Amino acid sequence: MCMMSRKMMQNRFISGVISAALIGALIASGTLCYAKSITIEEFHSQLSIELSADVVVKETIRLKFDGSWNGIHRMIPIVERTPQGFAHRLRASVESVTDLQGAQLTYSSSRQDHSIDLKIYVPSAVDASRTVVIVYRLKNAIRFLEEHDELYWNVTGDEWPYPILKASATIDLPRELENLRINAFTGGYGSTDRNVEITLDGVMRKPDSVVAPAAEASPPPGAAHEIMVQAKVSMGIREGLTVAVAWNTGVLRHPTLWDQFLAWTVDNFASAGMMLIPVGVFCGLWRHWSNYGRDPKPGPVVVMYEPPEGLSPGEMGTLIDHWPDMRDITATIVGLAVRGIIRIRQTVSKSWTTSDKYSFELLKPSSEWTGISAFEKVLLGGLFGDSTATKKPNEKEIVTAVSTDDLDHTFYKKLPEIKNALFESLISKGYYQQRPDTVFNWYMTAGFVGGFVFVLVFSTVGPVFFGSLGLPPATTIVAIVCSILTGLITMGFAYGMPSRTKKGALVWDSIRGFEEFLSRVESHRLNSLPLTPELFEKYLPYAMALGIESKWAKAFEGIYTEPTQWYVGSNPTTTFHSTSFANDLSQMSSCTGSSMSSLPRSSGGSGFSSSGGGGGGFSGGGSGGGGGHGF
Numbered sequence: 001m002c003m004m005s006r007k008m009m010q011n012r013f014i015s016g017v018i019s020a021a022l023i024g025a026l027i028a029s030g031t032l033c034y035a036k037s038i039t040i041e042e043f044h045s046q047l048s049i050e051l052s053a054d055v056v057v058k059e060t061i062r063l064k065f066d067g068s069w070n071g072i073h074r075m076i077p078i079v080e081r082t083p084q085g086f087a088h089r090l091r092a093s094v095e096s097v098t099d100l101q102g103a104q105l106t107y108s109s110s111r112q113d114h115s116i117d118l119k120i121y122v123p124s125a126v127d128a129s130r131t132v133v134i135v136y137r138l139k140n141a142i143r144f145l146e147e148h149d150e151l152y153w154n155v156t157g158d159e160w161p162y163p164i165l166k167a168s169a170t171i172d173l174p175r176e177l178e179n180l181r182i183n184a185f186t187g188g189y190g191s192t193d194r195n196v197e198i199t200l201d202g203v204m205r206k207p208d209s210v211v212a213p214a215a216e217a218s219p220p221p222g223a224a225h226e227i228m229v230q231a232k233v234s235m236g237i238r239e240g241l242t243v244a245v246a247w248n249t250g251v252l253r254h255p256t257l258w259d260q261f262l263a264w265t266v267d268n269f270a271s272a273g274m275m276l277i278p279v280g281v282f283c284g285l286w287r288h289w290s291n292y293g294r295d296p297k298p299g300p301v302v303v304m305y306e307p308p309e310g311l312s313p314g315e316m317g318t319l320i321d322h323w324p325d326m327r328d329i330t331a332t333i334v335g336l337a338v339r340g341i342i343r344i345r346q347t348v349s350k351s352w353t354t355s356d357k358y359s360f361e362l363l364k365p366s367s368e369w370t371g372i373s374a375f376e377k378v379l380l381g382g383l384f385g386d387s388t389a390t391k392k393p394n395e396k397e398i399v400t401a402v403s404t405d406d407l408d409h410t411f412y413k414k415l416p417e418i419k420n421a422l423f424e425s426l427i428s429k430g431y432y433q434q435r436p437d438t439v440f441n442w443y444m445t446a447g448f449v450g451g452f453v454f455v456l457v458f459s460t461v462g463p464v465f466f467g468s469l470g471l472p473p474a475t476t477i478v479a480i481v482c483s484i485l486t487g488l489i490t491m492g493f494a495y496g497m498p499s500r501t502k503k504g505a506l507v508w509d510s511i512r513g514f515e516e517f518l519s520r521v522e523s524h525r526l527n528s529l530p531l532t533p534e535l536f537e538k539y540l541p542y543a544m545a546l547g548i549e550s551k552w553a554k555a556f557e558g559i560y561t562e563p564t565q566w567y568v569g570s571n572p573t574t575t576f577h578s579t580s581f582a583n584d585l586s587q588m589s590s591c592t593g594s595s596m597s598s599l600p601r602s603s604g605g606s607g608f609s610s611s612g613g614g615g616g617g618f619s620g621g622g623s624g625g626g627g628g629h630g631f
Helices: 002-035 257-267 269-293 313-321 326-338 374-385 411-428 436-468 474-493 502-519 533-546 549-554 578-597
Strands: 037-049 055-068 071-077 079-081 087-089 091-098 107-112 115-121 126-139 149-154 167-173 180-187 196-200 203-205 209-211 225-231 240-247 342-347 357-362 400-403 627-630
Touching: 037 149, 055 071, 071 126, 087 257, 091 107, 091 115, 115 126, 167 240, 180 196, 180 225, 225 240, 257 269, 269 474, 313 326, 313 374, 313 411, 313 502, 313 533, 326 342, 326 374, 326 533, 326 578, 342 578, 357 374, 357 578, 374 400, 374 411, 411 436, 411 578, 436 474, 502 533, 502 549, 533 549, 533 578, 549 578
Parallel strands: 037 167
Antiparallel strands: 037 055, 055 126, 071 115, 071 627, 079 087, 091 126, 107 115, 149 240, 167 225, 180 209, 180 240, 196 203, 196 225, 342 357, 357 400
């Protein structure tokens, strides 16, 4: 029993010793971890501005290492944001990394987000002070503004997780620079504190002061302007020193517009790529239009003395501009009246506030409709098939009649059917391969819907999506603008894509020649043509479809003097003139077209900046900054 008790006591003693040792080790380890730290005793940056606009930066950083360290990371930001939200990238090239005596230090360079990460190995960084000297060259660091050039530079950076006891900067500028303006800031990001001392060529200056050559003596020939900036306070964690220097423009070499364009394209490759989309769409649609949307090359205009065979006034008007206008329909009505199928009657309005009314009297039943096209049959059916018949006992030849009042708010339902019949007639004759309105609507819809959808997508998810890729905020705006432009370009090409076939183009040439005849019938070169009332009536509907009925009627002044049987005016006793008659028909066409296309009130449309910061500078943004940490 005694021996067992003695062994148990020994085991307890050993366990206690081991536990005490472990606790001591943990305490010691925690003490060492707590004691491990870095303090930046001094951070001095020397910036040399060259006439080429390059900036050579030499950073001398003295660090106090408490505990055991391998070295430091120096983060140098190389991407900043312009006021418009685009990226502006600095071209940085590291020239050397040494200690204070100039011995090369081992380092590696990598890209981290918008910064260059210099991982620098510092020998014997154990409870000691060591100095690291970094020299690098910057391009694009100078900002070329309209009124001045400017260097706005975060000297120390404000991302160090360590305090900076002493911070300073020296800026060497070519002596040709004049009207120097100097500013400096201390503190965290966005701070406007100016706890600094500034000297220019050995003379103390106030922050934001302007030094003009007329007021101060220039430095000795060959020497450079030297600006010294010294922080009067220590920097806490994530605080730093920022300097801003401006001078007269025109001395340093400015980049050309081409250089700026190339730099912007590289810095904002996503935005530049998206800007190519509208250009590519335009080029693609232009090529498609050249191959399929453009009519065959028109031939010379040869005067034609009659319309193309088998072409009605409505078909002619549609073939001219690819669209069946109300003028084309009313011209067809006049053509039917000339051929004795209907009669047009004008009724004087009883009130001066309303226009004259018109009625259309069907003189032949459908069984006697011979020599008219399918399109004209559909038009007659639309006029009289669903309208209220008005029998006139004293005029037995009238089958039925309809007035413009009857057409108000009802005839618009017939327009799609009439339009379809008109296009089917032109396609069956080989003048079109596809309906022009279908081609037009397809491109208009594709442009509008496509543009709207992409604008909606980019405006909702664009900021998050592009932000996750590290792209600047302006990328979303560019995407939206490019979507709108692409949609507008597609919609614009909708007007040019409807095309005639080769046969249709030849007929179009004939129409142009016939239009030339109708317009110049009274010229001396055409005086040999006999002008008769029959010729006037025969081609009057075509002149109306082409919008030149006044010219056509003027040529028959004094020839066409008897009132026609197919149009009854409101005052038949008035002296008849062909020009007045043409004006009456134009008024009839306008009034009838308005009635045909009128809709009920409830209806729709007719079918027919960079990391760093510290202060505001002169122009609101700057470069440099960053920070670092140990490892």
